Amino acid sequence: MCRHPAWPAGRSKGSPVGGVTRESGIVKYSTSVSPTVNTPLALSPDAQDLLFRNARTANAFSDEPVTDDQIAAIYDLVKYAPTAMNAQPLRIVIVRQGAARERLLKHVADGNRDKTANAPVVAILAADTDFHENLARTFPHFPGAKSAFADDVAREQAARFNASLQIGYFLLGVRAAGLVAGPMGGFDANSLDDDFFAGGPLKSLLLVNIGKPGENAWYDRLPRLEQDEVVFTA
Amino acid sequence: MCRHPAWPAGRSKGSPVGGVTRESGIVKYSTSVSPTVNTPLALSPDAQDLLFRNARTANAFSDEPVTDDQIAAIYDLVKYAPTAMNAQPLRIVIVRQGAARERLLKHVADGNRDKTANAPVVAILAADTDFHENLARTFPHFPGAKSAFADDVAREQAARFNASLQIGYFLLGVRAAGLVAGPMGGFDANSLDDDFFAGGPLKSLLLVNIGKPGENAWYDRLPRLEQDEVVFTA
Numbered sequence: 460m461c462r463h464p465a466w467p468a469g470r471s472k473g474s475p476v477g478g479v480t481r482e483s484g485i486v487k488y489s490t491s492v493s494p495t496v497n498t499p500l501a502l503s504p505d506a507q508d509l510l511f512r513n514a515r516t517a518n519a520f521s522d523e524p525v526t527d528d529q530i531a532a533i534y535d536l537v538k539y540a541p542t543a544m545n546a547q548p549l550r551i552v553i554v555r556q557g558a559a560r561e562r563l564l565k566h567v568a569d570g571n572r573d574k575t576a577n578a579p580v581v582a583i584l585a586a587d588t589d590f591h592e593n594l595a596r597t598f599p600h601f602p603g604a605k606s607a608f609a610d611d612v613a614r615e616q617a618a619r620f621n622a623s624l625q626i627g628y629f630l631l632g633v634r635a636a637g638l639v640a641g642p643m644g645g646f647d648a649n650s651l652d653d654d655f656f657a658g659g660p661l662k663s664l665l666l667v668n669i670g671k672p673g674e675n676a677w678y679d680r681l682p683r684l685e686q687d688e689v690v691f692t693a
Numbered sequence: 694m695c696r697h698p699a700w701p702a703g704r705s706k707g708s709p710v711g712g713v714t715r716e717s718g719i720v721k722y723s724t725s726v727s728p729t730v731n732t733p734l735a736l737s738p739d740a741q742d743l744l745f746r747n748a749r750t751a752n753a754f755s756d757e758p759v760t761d762d763q764i765a766a767i768y769d770l771v772k773y774a775p776t777a778m779n780a781q782p783l784r785i786v787i788v789r790q791g792a793a794r795e796r797l798l799k800h801v802a803d804g805n806r807d808k809t810a811n812a813p814v815v816a817i818l819a820a821d822t823d824f825h826e827n828l829a830r831t832f833p834h835f836p837g838a839k840s841a842f843a844d845d846v847a848r849e850q851a852a853r854f855n856a857s858l859q860i861g862y863f864l865l866g867v868r869a870a871g872l873v874a875g876p877m878g879g880f881d882a883n884s885l886d887d888d889f890f891a892g893g894p895l896k897s898l899l900l901v902n903i904g905k906p907g908e909n910a911w912y913d914r915l916p917r918l919e920q921d922e923v924v925f926t927a
Contacts (some may be wrong), residue, residue, distance in 0.1 A: 501871030627861020636736030
């Protein structure tokens with residue numbers, strides 16, 4: 460665990476929220492992890508540590524394999540978390556090492572290529588922009604659900620938003636499986652979609668390397684924003 | 694726990710993924726919750742239940758208050774989950790009952806108004822589209838980080854995506870605090886933003902009612918998509 464010296468506040472324009480209070484004064488932060496005691500949480504300290512406090516984004520992976528059963532268990536857990544109108548637009552494409560991985564690497568930014576080549580599993584996380592085709596089954600008490608998403612632009616926006624919530628759930632699900640995740644936005648989504656999803660409704664949102672941590676898997680934890688920079692009262 | 698009869702598959706166009714395998718046959722689902730035993734997860738069954746398996750979206754709330762300490766503990770937990778370039782664009786505006794709640798209700802869809810009026814806390818979850826102002830402090834090893842987000846359109850897109858991941862973390866954080874969440878997309882984001890964030894960089898993404906469950910807090914759990922509808926192999 461490391462500590463950085465205090466830095467000046469990065470923004471000086473005051474509260475971003477009209478009519479919302481904000482503490483004034485110098486913004487402080489620390490990169491140390493908060494103690495798990497004396498917090499009013501129902502989640503056990505071990506689970507807090509596994510999912511949030513000790514979990515880190517990994518940049519190197521060991522050779523230990525990730526099994527299909529582990530991936531299935533992750534989905535079987537995170538599938539219960541909510542989406543608007545139970546839309547569930549997230550699709551997860553598992554890319555193991557071999558020809559498919561080589562194909563994937565062509566679309567990955569240079570700085571992400573080595574770790575993406577070496578991870579046991581890379582998941583392409585994508586939004587199914589035709590999620591509305593499932594609503595008669597997944598939101599059956601509202602027969603008009605599918606036609607409420609007739610507009611292509613609004614439907615793609617809803618697909619991307621809800622799939623992004625599900626990506627949040629999925630990244631924590633990877634940690635729940637005792638694995639580490641390495642999410643990466645550094646790839647060419649258009650060329651990847653053309654190559655992997657040509658003509659289909661899927662739109663890639665994020666790549667995630669998944670495995671057990673290798674040597675030098677993490678950098679120092681970066682600072683998090685303080686309560687009074689994030690939580691306001693109206 | 695209820696069981697629905699099997700439904701025909703809602704979509705018949707085959708695999709949405711080019712070059713990706715998909716099991717054929719009738720799509721089955723069940724609304725029953727999967728057993729927590731015999732899964733290869735590191736997270737304890739109690740924590741699985743608290744965050745995912747037993748947790749439900751609530752539509753009614755008791756009078757029991759939600760404290761500032763609980764909200765602070767939720768943020769202090771979920772702040773550690775990852776965002777691209779440590780951008781952390783999520784902002785949380787707490788709306789308690791009173792004048793601010795009345796102001797909020799004007800922007801909420803009719804069907805959501807009663808439960809939004811009665812919840813002890815409503816959180817406006819918003820993306821700070823000026824998150825790049827913090828990057829010199831939160832991503833200090835890359836001095837070009839702020840200027841990489843000079844383009845307003847790309848920056849707003851990044852703000853919305855990363856804030857949406859953080860909303861996923863936050864909703865699970867509410868559950869980690871032993872509270873129930875009621876996320877709602879049914880509100881007028883433009884009029885809400887004009888009223889609460891006029892001229893500022895915040896863009897509202899979701900409202901979330903937070904509290905303890907009241908009477909008749911939930912409907913039957915809706916069906917989740919099967920593994921072979923969501924998880925593919927490239």
